[in-house]
Amino acid sequence: MVVLAILLVILFLLFFKVALETLSCYYLTPRRIKRIMARQGVHGPKPRPLMGNILEMASLISQSISRDLDTINHDIVGRLLPHYVLWTKTYGKRFIYWNGIEPRMCITETELIKELLTKYSTKAGKSWQQQQGSKHFIGRGLLMANGQDWYHQRHIVAPAFIGSKLKSYAGNMVECTKKMLQTLQSEVESGQTEFEIGEYMTRLTADIILRTEFGSCYEKGKHIFDLLTKLQRLCAQASRRLWFPGSRLLPSKYNREIKSLKTEVERMLQKIIQSRKDCLEIGRSHSFGNDLLGMLLNEMQKKGGSGFSLSQQLIMDECKTFFFAGHETSALLLTWTIMLLASNPTWQEKVRAEVNQVCNGDTPSVDHLSSLTLLNMVINESLRLYPPATLLPRMAFEDIKLGDLHIPKGLSIWIPVLAIHHSEELWGKDANEFNPDRFMSKSFAPGKHFIPFAAGPRNCIGQTFAMMEAKIVLAMLISRFRFTISDSYRHAPVTVLTIKPKYGVQLYLNSLNP
């Protein structure tokens, strides 16, 4: 009888604790944050219970993207962030809105952004909601890690993206691009005139990142690529489902599909890892390999003096993270830049002349890249007009001070990169025009209002890799083909995590050395 009574008390206490935590998470904490921000003059649209402002945002976006643009017009903030435009008009530069139960404050002031990104790399990071959304996809890899875990993971992978290591990837980039150009050439020779260049860029950047990650195991990596692409598509829908408490635990078709894809991807990654371990054990190789996976496996063997060690699960999460972070973003940068060059023939000719003069008919090498100034300006202008990552999120894990603002723990801060890059106040009256000349001068203050790769200690670790890749691919493409935008191209940028051309980018290609 006494045992039963104790059990009942424990059960009651457990239930009470869960109920209190749920109440705090879904109601008390959000209300507290709202009050604190309102006292500081930060207001926003009224949230609905559980859904916050999700429905309002979704309806504004679906209205704004329901029509394609009539011309190739880069004034796309109202189309892609209509809620941002509406709420800045109504509530001012700083406003607070609700993604389900998560309060998010939007800021555009460059001083505040700089302070947030440089000063608070461990005190602010990825929110629980973001982590849940990508949990089955990239897990706790670098992109979603927080605090000290993030710090250690960043230090482990950083050597793969500097100096001679970085230079060593150039050969892969050239080889993969050659293969793609040969395919294009034979298709042109067989009479094809129109090409959806986005597809080619997606395959090319996947090829490059898979070789960087898996080296010779690249063919096996290709199967992982297909599975990860499917998994990414499914996980992108997660934010629309998360508002419903416990929905992730339901055995729905959606959840089952995600689980089975994740299991399959990890089974294949485990096989690759095991075969590396076996080769080392039986003496067929002397190390785990020179690629990114090899480097991570070497780190796993070391006993971390810091108390942090890489588990096999974390290695798999990093492999998936690098694939995700380094593949689609780069493909989009290339696709949008080609679209811009195709619709601005004068710039295309200028860049071609520069490439011909610098490379003199050779394939571009790392040494050539720093002399490709005009190409660099065009790539920057493309990243400004069509930044693949449109928003930068950071959640405060403790109370922080940001300029004149007191940011309470639990508040997410969202930096609308796209809106900042198109701001007339920051870039002048021609902010929505393609004008690479603006990057000729050094006075545009990188990291302040030009933040395609974020800024501060938690910026994009693959930034130099991505710029090197973009220059190599574009230099090789432009010296082989002249391209013009096809009559069938419809300008319709949409955002699905990143900014994409809704129907792809159709081009006419003319071979320059038939």
Ligand code: HEM
């Ligand atoms: C044009 C191409 C690229 C763009 C525009 C881009 C942009 C970004 C941005 C904005 C972030 C910060 C995200 C955030 O904190 O919310 C980021 C982080 C990251 N990027 Fe990139 N990226 C590109 C290419 C790459 C490549 C090629 C790789 C790897 C080879 C890569 C790997 C990563 C990783 C691992 C992070 C997480 C860094 C951390 O949290 O410490 N990215 N990227």
